[in-house]
Amino acid sequence: MTGSFPTRGRLITFEGGEGVGKSTQIAFLSAYLRSLHLEVVVTREPGGTSKAEIIRRALLSGAFKSFGPLAETALFAAARIDHIEKLIAPALCKGAWVLCDRFMDSTRAYQGANGGVDPESMRWIEAASVGETLPDLTLILDLDPAEGLLRAQQRRQSDETPDRFEAEALSFHLALRRAFYDIAVTHPQRCRMIDAAVPVEDVAQMIKSCINERFFNSGTKTSNREA
Ligand code: TYD
16 A cells, blocks of 8 residues: 555653652744654643643642542543544644653552552543554653652642642652653663763653654654553
């Protein structure tokens, strides 16, 4: 068959604890990819579509905390279903590079490893919501949670309170860092840990090198999709 269809785009997800600098790095990477004349779509989770943003507001307000982590997992999945169907899958189909601030690994780390949702329910919900739309590359930004929480606090407006997850104890955030580390170790093909404690320009450079190595310098090895 000849190439009358555009090549599938790439899904790159950014993960990590609070205040690790994902949005700054997404801005750097999108500028780099655009300089290569690639179409880039920047989005986030929970959210990214109008329906998913409604779920985001409810989740981050803490209104569902008392329902427990399984119910929160179901809500994150509901938001993700709409996000994939309306935004991510169509963008990938037309060949765009989708940069997503958090995705399924946040559910694994926050609700699974930290929230204690049983692995079988996690797998079922993830398979049913994410399906084949797995990330090509997941960049896990790693930072001491004490520093991350401080950064998150500094970027909040004076009248803003910490959201549902930021407000958790330091022990929660330390366990979260460990959970992301475990994800990276379990999925070395798909995930790359990035040291986010160095200056932002250096983090951006590491990410750029990683992208070049994975997608542009490696001959036929252009996809690293694995769950
Ligand atoms: P956000 O303000 O986007 O946080 P950050 O800037 O740290 O990314 O809020 C998203 C919050 O939702 C964040 O605390 C992580 C949490 N979250 C989950 O618990 N599970 C999920 O599946 C996702 C996508 C996010």
